[in-house]
Amino acid sequence: MTGTLRVRRWSKLSAGFSGSFTAFVIALIFVPVLLSENATAKMTTLLILVLLAAMWNALAGYGGLVSIGQQGFIGLGAYGTVWLCNHGMNPYQAMVVATLFCGAISLPVSLLVLRFRGAQFAIGMWVLAEVAAILVSFDQSLGAGTGTSLIELNYYSPGARQEYTYWLTLGMAVFFLGVLFVLLRSRFGSSLQAIRDDEEAAASVGVRVVACKRILFVLAAAGCGGAGAMTLANTLFIEPTSIFGVNWTAYMVFMVLVGGLGTFEGPIIGAVVLFLIQNHYSSGGAWYLVGLGVASMLFALLLPRGLWGTVRDRFKIQLLPVGHQLSGVASTPIPAPAEEAS
Amino acid sequence: MSSLLSVQGLEARHGLLPAVRGVSFEVTDGETVALVGANGAGKTTLLRTIAGAHKSAAGQIRFDGDDITRVRAHDRLRRGIALVPEGRRLFPDLTVEENLLVAARPDRKGQWTLDTVLEAFPLLKPLRGRRAATLSGGEQQATAIGRALISNPRLLLLDEVSLGLAPIAVEAVYRSLTTLIEGGTTIVLVEQDLKRATSVASRVICMLEGRLVLEGGSELTREQITEAYFGLRKAPT
Amino acid sequence: MTWTNAVIQGVFLGGFYALLACGLSLMFGLMRIVNLAHGDIAVLGAYLITVVLDHWGVSPFIGFVAVLPIMLALGYLLQRVILERSLRSGVLVPLLTTFGLAIVIQNLLLEKFSPDVRSLGGDAGWITTASWQITNQVSIPAIGALALVVAIATLGGLQLYLSRTPSGRRMRATAQDPDTAELVGIDSRSVYAWGTAIAVGTAALAGMFLAMRSTFDPYAGSTQLIFAFEAVVIGGLGSLWGTLVGGIVLGVSQTIGAQIDPQYSVLAGDLVFLAVLASPRGGIFRARLAS
Numbered sequence: 001m002t003g004t005l006r007v008r009r010w011s012k013l014s015a016g017f018s019g020s021f022t023a024f025v026i027a028l029i030f031v032p033v034l035l036s037e038n039a040t041a042k043m044t045t046l047l048i049l050v051l052l053a054a055m056w057n058a059l060a061g062y063g064g065l066v067s068i069g070q071q072g073f074i075g076l077g078a079y080g081t082v083w084l085c086n087h088g089m090n091p092y093q094a095m096v097v098a099t100l101f102c103g104a105i106s107l108p109v110s111l112l113v114l115r116f117r118g119a120q121f122a123i124g125m126w127v128l129a130e131v132a133a134i135l136v137s138f139d140q141s142l143g144a145g146t147g148t149s150l151i152e153l154n155y156y157s158p159g160a161r162q163e164y165t166y167w168l169t170l171g172m173a174v175f176f177l178g179v180l181f182v183l184l185r186s187r188f189g190s191s192l193q194a195i196r197d198d199e200e201a202a203a204s205v206g207v208r209v210v211a212c213k214r215i216l217f218v219l220a221a222a223g224c225g226g227a228g229a230m231t232l233a234n235t236l237f238i239e240p241t242s243i244f245g246v247n248w249t250a251y252m253v254f255m256v257l258v259g260g261l262g263t264f265e266g267p268i269i270g271a272v273v274l275f276l277i278q279n280h281y282s283s284g285g286a287w288y289l290v291g292l293g294v295a296s297m298l299f300a301l302l303l304p305r306g307l308w309g310t311v312r313d314r315f316k317i318q319l320l321p322v323g324h325q326l327s328g329v330a331s332t333p334i335p336a337p338a339e340e341a342s
Numbered sequence: 343m344s345s346l347l348s349v350q351g352l353e354a355r356h357g358l359l360p361a362v363r364g365v366s367f368e369v370t371d372g373e374t375v376a377l378v379g380a381n382g383a384g385k386t387t388l389l390r391t392i393a394g395a396h397k398s399a400a401g402q403i404r405f406d407g408d409d410i411t412r413v414r415a416h417d418r419l420r421r422g423i424a425l426v427p428e429g430r431r432l433f434p435d436l437t438v439e440e441n442l443l444v445a446a447r448p449d450r451k452g453q454w455t456l457d458t459v460l461e462a463f464p465l466l467k468p469l470r471g472r473r474a475a476t477l478s479g480g481e482q483q484a485t486a487i488g489r490a491l492i493s494n495p496r497l498l499l500l501d502e503v504s505l506g507l508a509p510i511a512v513e514a515v516y517r518s519l520t521t522l523i524e525g526g527t528t529i530v531l532v533e534q535d536l537k538r539a540t541s542v543a544s545r546v547i548c549m550l551e552g553r554l555v556l557e558g559g560s561e562l563t564r565e566q567i568t569e570a571y572f573g574l575r576k577a578p579t
Numbered sequence: 580m581t582w583t584n585a586v587i588q589g590v591f592l593g594g595f596y597a598l599l600a601c602g603l604s605l606m607f608g609l610m611r612i613v614n615l616a617h618g619d620i621a622v623l624g625a626y627l628i629t630v631v632l633d634h635w636g637v638s639p640f641i642g643f644v645a646v647l648p649i650m651l652a653l654g655y656l657l658q659r660v661i662l663e664r665s666l667r668s669g670v671l672v673p674l675l676t677t678f679g680l681a682i683v684i685q686n687l688l689l690e691k692f693s694p695d696v697r698s699l700g701g702d703a704g705w706i707t708t709a710s711w712q713i714t715n716q717v718s719i720p721a722i723g724a725l726a727l728v729v730a731i732a733t734l735g736g737l738q739l740y741l742s743r744t745p746s747g748r749r750m751r752a753t754a755q756d757p758d759t760a761e762l763v764g765i766d767s768r769s770v771y772a773w774g775t776a777i778a779v780g781t782a783a784l785a786g787m788f789l790a791m792r793s794t795f796d797p798y799a800g801s802t803q804l805i806f807a808f809e810a811v812v813i814g815g816l817g818s819l820w821g822t823l824v825g826g827i828v829l830g831v832s833q834t835i836g837a838q839i840d841p842q843y844s845v846l847a848g849d850l851v852f853l854a855v856l857a858s859p860r861g862g863i864f865r866a867r868l869a870s
Contacts, residue, residue: 066674068615112857119613122674123808124856127849130805134846246801250682253675261671286686293682300675301664395762419764431759433752443745444752445763493764 009185010321017319028170032163040166044234046275047169048227049255053267053274054177055223056252061262062184062192063216064199065117068249069125070224072132073102075244077225078232079136082148086141091152092168095229099172102225103218110217114210126246133244147239150232165233172230176223183219184264184322188212196262247289254292257299260306264322269308345404346371346528347392347423347497352401354384354391361387363552364401369497374529376543378536378571383549385532386428389499392530393425394418406496420447422496426503428532430486434475438466438485441474445489452494453525459488462518480511487518498522500531504538516542536567581716585838586831591720593810593830594727595792597823599785599803600810601734602778604822607811609754609774612662612673616681617782617807619800623684624650624783625699625790626692626797632702639699643787647780654779658772666771681800688797696794699787707791726788730826733781734819750774802845809852 032040052070059065080098085091113124137145153161183189191212194202203209232238255274260266274292281288303310312318347369354362361384369375377385390396392403394415403411410418432441442456460467463484469477474485483503490498500519504512519542523529533539540546548556548570556562556570568574603617614620627649628642637645657680665676700707709721741747753760753770760767789795789803806829814825829848836847 060671064671066671068678112853116856118670119607119615119674119808120812120856122615123613123805124853127805127809127852131846131849131853134842134849138842247682249678253678257675286689289686290683290690293679293686295679297661297676297679297683300672300679301661301668304668304672393762395758414766415761416764416766419762425762427759427762431756431762433755433759435755436748436752440748440751444748444760444765447764489763 011318014318014321018321021320025174029167031170032166037159037162040162041234042275042279044162044166044169044230045278046271047166047173048230048234049251049271049275050268051169051173051176051223051227051230052248052252053255053259053271054173054180055220055227056249057256057259057261057263057267058180058216058223059220061256061260061266062196063213064196065213065217066122067125067220068122068246069127069129070220070252071244071246071248072125072129073106073221073224074228074231074248075129075136075238075240076105076132077102077228078238078243079142079148079228080225081229081232082142082150082238085150085152091150091233092164095168095226095233098229099222099226102228103222106218106221107214109221110214114213114217129244129246133240136244137240143239145240147237149237153233153236161233165230169230169234172223172226176219176226179219181264181320181322183215188215189322192216250289250292250296254296256306257296257304258306260309260312261304263306263309263312264320265312266306266308270306273307344371345369346373346406347530348402348404349392350402350404352388352391352403353399354387354396355399356387360399361552362391362398365549365552365554366401367547367554367557369528369530371496372526372528373545374523374531374543375545375547376539377530377532377547377549378534378539378567379549380571380573381534382551384552385549386501388549389425389501389530389532390427393423393499395425395427419445419493419495420449422450422494423499424490424493424495424497425499426486426490426501428501428505430482432474432477432482432485432489434473436474437471438474438477438481439470441485442489442492445492447493450494454491454494456492459492462491462521463488465514478511479507480514483507483511483515484518487515491522496528498527498529500529502532502534504533504535512538536564536571540564540567582835582838584717585834587717587719588723589831589834590827591723591727591830592834593823593827594723594730595785595788595826596806596810596829597826598726598730598733598781598788600807600814600822600826601730601737601819602781602785603804603807604811604814604819605737605774605781606778609750610662610666610771612666612677613808614662614775614778615674615677615804616684616800617778618802618804619681619684619688620650620654620779621782621786621789621803622795622797622800623688624786625795626688626697627783628787628790629692629697629699632699638704639702639787639791642699643784646783650783651776651780654776655772657779658775659768662775663768663771681804685798685800692797694796694798696796697790698794699790700792722788722792726792729784729788730823733784734823737777737781738819746773806848809848813852813855815855 031043035043056067056070059067077098080101081091081094084094084097089097109128113121116124136142142148156164191202191207194207195209195212199209228243231243251274255270256267258273259268259270299306305313345368350366352362352365353360365388377388379385387396391398394413398411402409405421405423410421433444436444439456442459446456465481466484466488469481474482477485487503503515507515516538523542531539531543545559546562546567547554548567550570550573556567599621603614606612606614624646627646628639631637631642631645632639661676661680662673665673706721706725710718712718741751749760749765750770753765753767757767810825810829811822812825813828814821814823828851832851833844833848837844
């Protein structure tokens with residue numbers, strides 16, 4: 001056997017990329033200072049999309065759980081913020097607390113839904129989202145069916161409001177993606193890989209399958225809740241049918257399928273793609289959604305690894321050091337058994 | 343006599359693992375060929391590839407003069423190749439009668455109909471209305487063979503029909519096989535029991551690790567076959 | 580409305596839900612696919628019927644007969660072109676593909692037709708408004724009774740088809756073991772395509788009733804899918820008759836909820852669904868096309 005096999009986490013490329021990526025994220029802090037209010041608002045939208053894509057991918061790509069009901073947490077994050085502000089909390093504090101609340105409430109929910117997979121999980125989540133929407137629409141103090149806005153934000157000047165909103169969104173995106181990154185690099189990440197390959201085999205070697213899924217579920221719930229709270233802050237007005245609407249899932253599915261299901265970088269790329277399309281075709285109306293749906297279908301059928309997944313597999317590169325790589329592979333092939341017999 | 347089945351350079355894989363490597367052989371009309379080899383030698387994969395249940399990676403299969411390499415399994419059945427799969431694979435919630443009827447092909451006329459199959463396997467007559475999942479091993483095997491016969495095949499492929507059966511049931515199965523052979527049906531059967539295999543077959547093909555290592559008729563000695571079976575002799579060039 | 584009447588109305592509503600759900604149940608039993616676009620396909624059927632009505636002014640029943648061949652063909656194509664591929668790619672892909680299809684259908688309908696709600700109740704004539712007064716408190720709506728009767732007939736017809744006909748037998752065999760089905764001469768792709776065609780056809784039939792008994796809009800498909808799925812899960816077993824039971828339980832839950840407060844009707848159905856999911860049986864449906 002020639003050469004020794006070593007398992008590496010970092011490659012020169014991923015070290016270089018990680019360094020520049022970190023620098024880029026730090027640079028993002030200065031966006032409100034350097035760019036106009038309008039541009040800052042757009043960047044906030046982009047960051048919300050990144051967060052949503054990453055969270056949906058955490059569930060579907062890493063956990064194998066296709067959820068059509070994450071909009072439930074988006075809505076709860078938004079309406080939770082309104083409720084907390086109605087009870088006297090500072091709006092930005094309320095956004096953070098609402099995010100945590102979504103994470104907390106997802107724990108009992110997970111006890112029910114994580115017993116299922118496939119379509120039952122998917123539609124079960126959708127029904128729960130609908131239930132949340134119905135319950136919210138009963139509450140007059142939350143504006144019932146006609147919607148509500150966060151009037152407490154009016155205490156800030158528009159410029160300051162946009163700045164704080166942006167920074168909090170950036171903070172949330174960095175936090176949730178950071179947590180996900182750390183989890184994936186840890187033993188948890190290997191467990192997830194095992195679960196993805198063969199759930200029963202993973203369980204038989206001691207991987208705590210449901211516990212792993214629960215961690216992803218709670219993370220995704222909190223992340224989507226945060227995205228909902230920040231959407232409220234960014235767009236100022238929400239109403240139940242749109243904030244609890246299934247179109248959110250359509251966006252998340254598109255971003256993750258196009259970017260790359262089950263990769264870390266993919267959802268970020270998918271979010272950028274959706275953001276660019278949204279800006280270009282904002283007046284497209286229904287055709288725009290038709291396009292998203294068709295694209296999602298085409299990617300699911302023809303290019304299931306997504307743009308980044310395909311590039312990564314083809315060129316064997318990895319920008320962010322999430323996985324493991326084998327180096328020093330043996331160069332002589334192992335001979336066929338028949339020829340070895342004397 | 344013409345060659346009914348001709349396999350040339352056939353290769354088949356399970357994912358990336360090769361299971362059948364460059365196998366070539368022919369079966370003439372009316373022959374009975376025994377395909378032997380240890381577990382994992384590739385016999386089941388070879389049969390399934392011939393029947394169309396498994397996709398071939400390379401090579402050619404000719405049946406009755408036509409190239410059927412790209413033909414789908416249900417079409418091969420229509421042309422006259424019937425497989426009795428390993429493990430019987432009956433439709434569990436269909437009755438015995440339904441299992442038989444579902445495989446009947448009105449466009450393939452011949453001696454085998456629902457009634458003649460039940461005559462050939464009288465043990466099934468009282469079980470007509472029973473769900474296949476409730477049958478014993480021997481009863482399932484009889485149904486599975488009947489299901490293959492009812493399409494009046496020209497080539498019958500049998501994969502380990504004695505597996506998991508009580509000796510008395512195996513006796514019964516081989517008795518009916520002998521009748522079939524006497525009737526002129528072309529048969530390729532996979533059998534782990536070398537003695538049984540050589541007792542019914544006019545020719546033996548031995549596989550090892552995906553390759554064909556021995557082929558021959560009555561001129562082969564028991565020792566030669568055993569050696570090839572366990573890989574104790576070199577593969578022929 | 581008294582409680583008794585609420586229950587009776589619920590049974591008839593349940594008949595509609597059973598009709599809506601039977602295509603979903605059939606596709607799951609045959610291919611293990613939950614077609615997330617099923618509700619939108621029913622709504623598509625409703626809209627196609629409105630097109631026929633707007634052009635030729637016939638009754639919705641005639642409209643359905645005209646639309647049925649188109650829907651059957653669409654179902655067949657849906658399977659051969661899209662779903663067949665997705666079946667080979669693992670369990671996530673059919674969910675994602677049918678979800679994408681649902682979004683496409685919804686928004687195509689939104690583009691083609693206005694977002695306003697429509698109803699064909701007026702065009703159906705006397706049947707939508709007629710009812711038989713049984714007692715002082717109980718009345719039987721004609722359209723509800725018709726939907727229930729049609730649902731039972733459809734489910735019964737499907738059951739007979741599956742258990743008595745050769746092609747139904749082939750469909751059951753393919754549902755139980757598609758690989759072995761191929762080996763005994765069954766063209767599994769064709770069987771799947773016909774199954775999808777039938778499922779889409781029943782969805783169109785449900786769409787007709789949806790159009791006649793209430794209003795619909797391009798985005799109504801999502802709600803219909805949820806109702807259909809709830810009916811299938813509550814019914815539990817996967818046999819087609821289980822879908823009838825599930826539909827009726829869902830319908831009655833909704834009407835009883837409405838009796839408490841009209842706002843609670845959909846919520847009541849959702850809660851019953853969630854309760855079934857949470858129960859030890861867990862709503863796991865071993866759906867086979869049982870004999």
